[in-house]
Amino acid sequence: PALLLCLIGLAAAGMPYQGLFHGRPRHGFVDGGARRAHQHAGKSLAVAEEYPSVVTDTFTQNVSHFDDTNTDTYQQRYRYNSAYTQSKNIVFLLIEGESEASERWAGYPGYQWLQLAQKHGADAFQLEHRCFGQSRPYNNLSNTTLEYCTMEEALEDIATFIQGMNDKFKFKDPKWVTFGGSYPGLLSATFRSIHPELTVGAVASSALLTFTFDMWEYAWSMEETFKTVPGCAEAIESSFNHAQQMTLDTEGRKKLNTKLHLNPIFTDDTPYIEIDNFFENLFAVFQDVVQYSGDGRNNATMKGKGYKELCQVMTTDADDIEKLWNVIVWSNSKDEITITEFPNSYDNFIRDLRNETFDDEAEGLPNASNRGWLWLQCSQLGVQQTTDQGKNIFGQIIPINYFIRLCKDGFGDDLMSAQNQYDRTSAYRKKYGTGNYKATNVVLPNGSIDPWHKLGFNTPDEAAGVVPIAIDGTAHCADMYEQYDGEPADLAKARGIIADNVAKWLA
Structure with a gap:
């Protein structure tokens, strides 16, 4: 996949630092790791290295x-x-x-x-x-x-x-x-x-x-990978299932607020789109680790940021929810980031996605590229990473309706009705993405x-x-x-x- 995370602006986007944005690092599939390494060393990417x-x-x-x-x-x-x-x-x-x-x-x-x-x-x-x-x-x-x-x-x-x-x-x-x-x-x-x-x-x-509009295969592949490590898939399934159950009542939501340091916190009035957004953000942390395991993209992936190491965190004696927080902290620490809360505002996320100005000139403001990538997904590629494949270790936490709603909220109901999204992506699939490559x-x-x-x-x-x-x-x-x-x-x-x-x- 080419090129787009930096600390500034991520809380505003409703996402924790570590996670991906719909399967894509916030400065691109290829360049995100190199960019992070420069920014978190206090350097500007533009002047970090010179190539005469x-x-x-x-x-x-x-x-x-x-x-x-x-x-x-x-x-x-x-x-x-x-x-x-x-x-x-x-x-x-x-x-x-x-x-x-x-x-x-x-x-x-x-x-x-x-x-x-x-x-x-x-x-x-x-x-x-x-x-x-x-x-x-x-x-x-x-x-x-x-x-x-x-x-x-x-x-x-x-x-x-x-x-x-x-x-x-x-x-x-x-x-x-x-x-x-x-x-x-x-x-x-x-x-x-x-x-x-x-x-x-x-x-x-x-x-x-x-x-494919609904790319449930992504989570399926992650499950296959985690199953290669004894006890890991089972631990992930238990933690995600426990977290899902805790969103269903007041006491459970309070415990999630405390153990996962949610910002904003869940209340009895929290709408289900915020619950879906929470699980999308949490899933993205696991995505980021698996998607770049074994790559030489930066010091983190070359020195222990991979799915096997994630599994070590998930197979400790901590309780199910503590394990999830420990993964969030560990994953960020591999990129030399200290995280103290889990940003999770869908409203802030949409506010930034609706920003129609270019902001790429300013380091740490990838909102323009995020909007562009979401546009490519909603209108052409599809490839929305759901957990709709049936029984799986993550559970039914990220439905396709979450992404349909996101596209509508980002670009408007008229342009991105569910039918329009389906029709647009189907046309591109027939033209470029049938899998019958010649x-x-x-x-x-x-x-x-x-x-x-x-x-x-x-x-x-x-x-x-x-x-x-x-x-x-x-x-x-x-x-x-x-x-x-x-x-x-x-x-x-x-x-x-x-x-x-x-x-x-x-x-």
Whole structure:
């Protein structure tokens, strides 16, 4: 899935620091860990590291590639890294996604796409996704503007950008390779399918290529992972079941207030949407740990922030609710954060999601990107992570109706009625997400622990050069990060397969 948590603003968003925002870190699937490491060391991401070979520029794009009556244009931000070029007309493009594009991903030489750029003497570009960061079709995120924030438009942005760079840099018979992870992995794979004339291949890490409105498979995958640790799944089931029962009466709610340090507290008048929101926030803490277990994305995941360590916390002698609080504290502590309360206001959450202004310039204010990601989910991708799969260790705590309500509250009843959400996401599923993927020269790595792998593509086609890779013991976008000591053994093998295929495309 590309790029979007920082401490400032999270309580206002109704979320604890640690949790994900609908399966996505608040600064993107790929970049969130790197960004957190800088911010919580008291550094600004913009000046934390300097890459002299990286130049930031903009490219003029049409606001609409499909509506001839709209002649407006906007400036799409990109970065160009010339550190490795050997003027061989080999060009790599890192496609960004649901967050502001960070300079680190354009310049840090340890990341795998830049390792390959160095090996092949490639010119390296990074392209920011429309409606995120500084790439703004219009200078707001109103519903009217968001109608231009679609996969179709983003894919045509990529095509126009490649053609524009060919002209600007006078590449002759260039061999372009695209890279992307998570949602940008989807873009990388889909771009190769619809515009094979513009590239020679694509690496699409953790790419969701089967869309489903209700993604109950996510929680199912988490349960499978926790069941590999003796006693862990049972402990989680007991704790979540106990918490669910305690929301049903006054005394139980008072105990949850005390033991989980809820803010705001539950009362007898607390509406059920706040209860659903509480469980979504709690579930997100567990999501965050599983989704990045075994990844080299930051010091936390490389040094003990993983599902096995979470299971150690859950299988102590503490009572069921204390275990949940201990997981919250432990998970935050791995990112050097001290947490003293569990923010949980649905109203504050919606207030921030309704903010139609861009705030990405200010560190710690990811609300604009959160709104953009929710828009992509509600109107196109679906992939809402529920616990609707029947009997499971988390219980029926997060129904699809929670997300339907959230989309309505975020964008309005008229635009996001339940029927409109279903119709919109069904149309995108038929166009891009049936799971019947056809292309040539594509590598599709997925981590075995990553819950998103349930929506990946796993059918190899040797003749077409479609190469799925199942990476044992890793999770989301693990193949994209730098190598680290003690990483899962299968990761090096997967990187080798990726490198071999890229070399084949460029031969």
